[in-house]
Amino acid sequence: MPTRxxxxxxxxxxxxxxxxxxxxxxxxxxxxxxxxxxxGSMAEFGRTWRKAQTVAVEExxxxxxxxxxxIELVYEDSQGDPKQTVxxxxxxxxxxxxxxxxxxxxxxxxxAASPVFQKARMVQMSMGSHPDLTKAGEFIFxxxxxxxxxxxxxxxxxxxxxxxxxxxxxxxxxxxxVVQSIYVEKLKELGGQVVLADSxxxxxxxxxxxxxxxxxxxxxxxxxxxxxxxxxxxxxQAKQAGVESKIIVSEACYSPQFMKLGGDAVNGVLTQTxxxxxxxxxxxxxxxxxxxxxxxxxxxFFASIGYDGVKIMAWATERGGFSREGIQxxxxxxxxxxxxxxxxxxxNEIRRVGVGALAPIVVRDGKFRLLN
Amino acid sequence: xxDALASGLITGNTYALIAVGLSLIFGVADLVNFAQGSxxxxxxxxxxxxxxxxxxxxxxxxxxxxxxxALLGLVIERVAxxxxxxxxxxxxxxxxxxxxxxxxxxxxxxFQPESRRLPSLLATDNFRLGDMRFGTLDxxxxxxxxxxxxxxxxxxxxxxLGWAIRATAQDREAAQQMGVNVGAxxxxxxxxxxxxxxxGGLLVGMYFSTVEPSxxxxxxxxxxxxxxxxxxxxxxxxxxxxxxxxxVESFGVTWFGGSTRQLIAFAILIGVLWLRPSGxxxxxxxxxxxxxxxxxxxxxxxxxxxxWQLALxxxxxxxxxxxxxxxxxxxxxxxxxxxxILALSxxxxxxxxxxxxxxxxxLFAIGAYTSALLTKEHAWPFWLAxxxxxxxxxxxxxxxxxxxLRLRGHYVAIATLGIGAMVTSSILNLEWLTRGPLGINTIPxxxxxxxxxxxxxxxxxxxxxxxLGCAALVTALQxxxxxxxxxxxxxxxxxxxxxxxxxxxxxSLAFAAAAFVAGIGGSLLAHQYSxxxxxxxxxxxxxxxxxxxxxxxxxxxAGAIAGAIVLVGAPExxxxxxxxxxxxxxxxxxxxxxxxPQGLLGSA
Numbered sequence: 001m002p003t004r005x006x007x008x009x010x011x012x013x014x015x016x017x018x019x020x021x022x023x024x025x026x027x028x029x030x031x032x033x034x035x036x037x038x039x040g041s042m043a044e045f046g047r048t049w050r051k052a053q054t055v056a057v058e059e060x061x062x063x064x065x066x067x068x069x070x071i072e073l074v075y076e077d078s079q080g081d082p083k084q085t086v087x088x089x090x091x092x093x094x095x096x097x098x099x100x101x102x103x104x105x106x107x108x109x110x111x112a113a114s115p116v117f118q119k120a121r122m123v124q125m126s127m128g129s130h131p132d133l134t135k136a137g138e139f140i141f142x143x144x145x146x147x148x149x150x151x152x153x154x155x156x157x158x159x160x161x162x163x164x165x166x167x168x169x170x171x172x173x174x175x176x177x178v179v180q181s182i183y184v185e186k187l188k189e190l191g192g193q194v195v196l197a198d199s200x201x202x203x204x205x206x207x208x209x210x211x212x213x214x215x216x217x218x219x220x221x222x223x224x225x226x227x228x229x230x231x232x233x234x235x236x237q238a239k240q241a242g243v244e245s246k247i248i249v250s251e252a253c254y255s256p257q258f259m260k261l262g263g264d265a266v267n268g269v270l271t272q273t274x275x276x277x278x279x280x281x282x283x284x285x286x287x288x289x290x291x292x293x294x295x296x297x298x299x300x301f302f303a304s305i306g307y308d309g310v311k312i313m314a315w316a317t318e319r320g321g322f323s324r325e326g327i328q329x330x331x332x333x334x335x336x337x338x339x340x341x342x343x344x345x346x347x348n349e350i351r352r353v354g355v356g357a358l359a360p361i362v363v364r365d366g367k368f369r370l371l372n
Numbered sequence: 373x374x375d376a377l378a379s380g381l382i383t384g385n386t387y388a389l390i391a392v393g394l395s396l397i398f399g400v401a402d403l404v405n406f407a408q409g410s411x412x413x414x415x416x417x418x419x420x421x422x423x424x425x426x427x428x429x430x431x432x433x434x435x436x437x438x439x440x441x442a443l444l445g446l447v448i449e450r451v452a453x454x455x456x457x458x459x460x461x462x463x464x465x466x467x468x469x470x471x472x473x474x475x476x477x478x479x480x481x482x483f484q485p486e487s488r489r490l491p492s493l494l495a496t497d498n499f500r501l502g503d504m505r506f507g508t509l510d511x512x513x514x515x516x517x518x519x520x521x522x523x524x525x526x527x528x529x530x531x532x533l534g535w536a537i538r539a540t541a542q543d544r545e546a547a548q549q550m551g552v553n554v555g556a557x558x559x560x561x562x563x564x565x566x567x568x569x570x571x572g573g574l575l576v577g578m579y580f581s582t583v584e585p586s587x588x589x590x591x592x593x594x595x596x597x598x599x600x601x602x603x604x605x606x607x608x609x610x611x612x613x614x615x616x617x618x619x620v621e622s623f624g625v626t627w628f629g630g631s632t633r634q635l636i637a638f639a640i641l642i643g644v645l646w647l648r649p650s651g652x653x654x655x656x657x658x659x660x661x662x663x664x665x666x667x668x669x670x671x672x673x674x675x676x677x678x679x680w681q682l683a684l685x686x687x688x689x690x691x692x693x694x695x696x697x698x699x700x701x702x703x704x705x706x707x708x709x710x711x712x713i714l715a716l717s718x719x720x721x722x723x724x725x726x727x728x729x730x731x732x733x734x735l736f737a738i739g740a741y742t743s744a745l746l747t748k749e750h751a752w753p754f755w756l757a758x759x760x761x762x763x764x765x766x767x768x769x770x771x772x773x774x775x776x777l778r779l780r781g782h783y784v785a786i787a788t789l790g791i792g793a794m795v796t797s798s799i800l801n802l803e804w805l806t807r808g809p810l811g812i813n814t815i816p817x818x819x820x821x822x823x824x825x826x827x828x829x830x831x832x833x834x835x836x837x838x839x840l841g842c843a844a845l846v847t848a849l850q851x852x853x854x855x856x857x858x859x860x861x862x863x864x865x866x867x868x869x870x871x872x873x874x875x876x877x878x879x880s881l882a883f884a885a886a887a888f889v890a891g892i893g894g895s896l897l898a899h900q901y902s903x904x905x906x907x908x909x910x911x912x913x914x915x916x917x918x919x920x921x922x923x924x925x926x927x928x929x930a931g932a933i934a935g936a937i938v939l940v941g942a943p944e945x946x947x948x949x950x951x952x953x954x955x956x957x958x959x960x961x962x963x964x965x966x967x968x969p970q971g972l973l974g975s976a
Contacts (some may be wrong), residue, residue: 082908178810215375
């Protein structure tokens with residue numbers, strides 16, 4: 001019995017010590033909370049966010065901060081788990097220094113926390129694409145376009161450039177489901193034909209049985225509504241399964257990891273992107289240069305959205321002042337909000353990014369290249 | 373047709389590889405090893421490191437992976453299992469869960485979480501079977517699983533050490549009396565099984581060309597299903613189970629769609645267990661083993677809570693905390709309360725009735741969805757939806773667990789795991805009712821006399837009130853005639869039956885009563901989060917629930933609550949540790965099982 005008590009006491013002591021040695025915050029910093037998975041199966045995406053956000057923070061602070069005050073981010077690892085994001089949300093809300101919050105990444109983790117933020121009148125801005133994501137109230141934002149445009153654009157590219165008979169495979173999550181339904185709707189409108197539509201589980205690694213169905217259906221085009229992890233696997237296994245259709249993948253595959261994981265098999269695959277490093281805009285050039293210098297790799301779609309989040313918050317604080325409601329008002333009313341992903345935008349009536357231009361790209365020799 | 377068969381055989385091949393190791397450990401140590409998937413992932417990551425970073429040839433990579441994972445197997449046996457000899461069988465099971473947690477997190481820290489390309493050193497598409505291409509790698513995988521079964525069989529049949537393993541598997545005490553060093557044998561079995569898992573990870577990683585630190589969990593699940601299908605402890609059964617599972621899944625995917633894979637895998641598992649309670653090639657002897665929760669609880673009497681202590685605790689929880697606690701504390705406490713309710717459901721079914729359930733998340737989900745749909749779509753008030761959620765979960769449980777009632781020991785655990793996974797999978801696939809992957813959002817918060825209960829304190833008070841109600845219900849059930857019947861079944865099914873305790877009916881009632889409590893918990897969860905989706909009720913939630921009751925003390929109502937405070941609260945307590953905190957959590961769990969296998973407050 002004494003052993004256990006001593007053990008518990010030492011654990012409590014450890015926690016207390018760690019609390020006290022947390023870095024003292026700079027006086028008057030503008031602090032934002034970030035709730036993301038930094039461990040667990042979604043950690044890959046959360047860490048990309050953090051990498052990109054570090055670049056944004058350094059840029060802002062080197063340029064003199066927000067009205068002379070430095071910007072600072074407080075990270076909490078949610079593991080993408082809703083029972084943790086609720087607690088994190090309350091923790092952020094209770095911390096009076098924190099002005100607004102970025103995150104989380106998976107939909108259940110975002111939505112479980114939304115009522116807490118809405119109740120406390122504090123902005124929660126995520127990159128979720130669930131159609132009902134921002135319904136919890138006027139403090140819930142998403143710096144992400146509605147899939148209505150993104151998926152429709154993908155369908156247009158697929159029909160115009162590849163062909164009309166198509167097979168669609170989608171990741172069976174809220175995201176995949178929504179993209180798929182809008183995609184198919186648009187495809188039919190453009191006179192295309194769906195010869196096969198099927199879904200697969202998020203955790204799936206083995207697509208041979210599904211791809212055998214695709215091969216038998218003989219579509220001109222195979223459409224993969226996938227993240228880069230499953231997308232790369234699907235493309236490779238499609239080659240192995242003898243699928244000869246042309247392949248187009250969703251914009252979530254826009255990542256250097258897609259080529260790393262997919263190897264030679266992904267050459268010739270089409271996709272689209274909102275943000276392209278080689279594009280001429282100076283803000284994009286600056287972000288890409290900063291990211292390369294800091295992390296020695298190319299930023300992807302997740303990175304650009306994460307980077308945008310910090311920049312948007314800084315922009316809103318500059319205009320709305322250092323208060324939670326001020327930031328919300330600035331976001332609601334602001335125009336020409338900066339974004340490397342979408343270009344300057346304003347939030348629409350459901351507090352999402354209204355418009356953005358998507359460019360078709362293709363993988364050639366292991367690199368993404370713009371299609372003209 | 374030929375396509376589906378071919379792709380099924382190729383996939384089943386990879387399942388068999390994991391299942392063989394699981395079955396070996398089960399045979400020798402009578403243990404379902406939850407860490408097997410993590411060792412598999414370690415093999416894959418190490419393989420990646422050797423091939424992609426160090427550019428080693430295949431033979432050297434195999435050598436490194438085999439050596440490292442075999443060594444790890446020895447360590448796992450030494451650290452997590454040997455000290456627990458004599459503890460109730462559920463303790464080592466939980467110990468392997470803790471090891472899995474520690475391994476997964478360490479892998480993530482060592483290799484970073486992202487997916488990596490593992491170039492295949494063997495061809496993957498140089499042969500054809502019908503229209504399906506396959507390669508040297510597939511043949512190698514098949515070769516390794518058949519060869520390892522063959523070699524193991526020969527070893528067990530002809531080598532003296534092999535005899536020792538078999539003797540230990542048949543009767544541990546007798547083997548010990550005959551001078552067999554049981555500990556060493558168990559260590560050897562773990563080393564062998566872990567090396568198999570490691571090689572499996574490497575080969576399967578090459579087969580998919582991608583590896584990631586978190587790949588072990590799902591591989592482990594498929595492995596469980598395959599091993600159980602073939603019959604736990606039977607090595608040929610593991611191979612047959614793996615191949616059969618692969619083929620059935622492949623046909624399922626072809627006919628019903630890619631998202632039904634899990635549903636089909638577990639449906640076939642339950643179906644087979646219904647007809648053959650010890651799997652296809654398993655020996656029925658396993659059925660005679662005592663219940664998993666153990667007949668004799670080590671450590672003896674539970675910690676008694678006196679009346680005044682109880683009153684004081686309720687005063688603190690009901691008055692002091694809501695008045696002086698911070699909102700953050702109250703939010704954490706509300707979540708803790710919901711999981712305490714879920715754990716209480718297991719206190720009944722696993723603690724009192726001795727049926728280990730790993731499917732509680734499924735019943736939790738049924739409650740959550742029932743309540744969400746009733747309040748949102750049909751405008752029911754929360755106060756009616758809450759009992760309705762419990763009732764619906766109880767009703768469904770009474771029907772779907774019926775195939776489990778004939779099963780014993782580990783088979784109950786795995787069959788319920790399958791049932792839980794089938795429920796969440798059905799929720800994902802029944803889109804007309806549940807909106808599938810989109811989930812249900814903006815679930816209205818409860819309201820009382822016109823007051824909308826949406827603040828941290830309101831939710832907390834509500835959760836504590838419901839928790840106390842559930843605790844009272846469970847206590848009353850335990851003390852009732854029915855409760856005595858459940859305990860009789862737990863202690864000795866045969867004896868209970870000969871005293872005319874209706875075994876199947878009582879077990880069914882235990883599952884239904886537990887499901888009622890779990891459903892209530894689910895309803896509370898839905899209104900707390902205001903959003904439910906199928907991926908919130910995965911197998912890990914069931915494992916967490918079981919962890920809570922074991923850590924708190926089986927069959928102990930206060931123990932379930934204490935367990936929830938420690939295990940759901942701990943990740944919050946360790947929050948300052950950032951990414952290392954889940955590692956700390958795993959260690960805490962391991963130490964708890966090691967030093968107090970009967971649970972914090974003991975078992976009643």
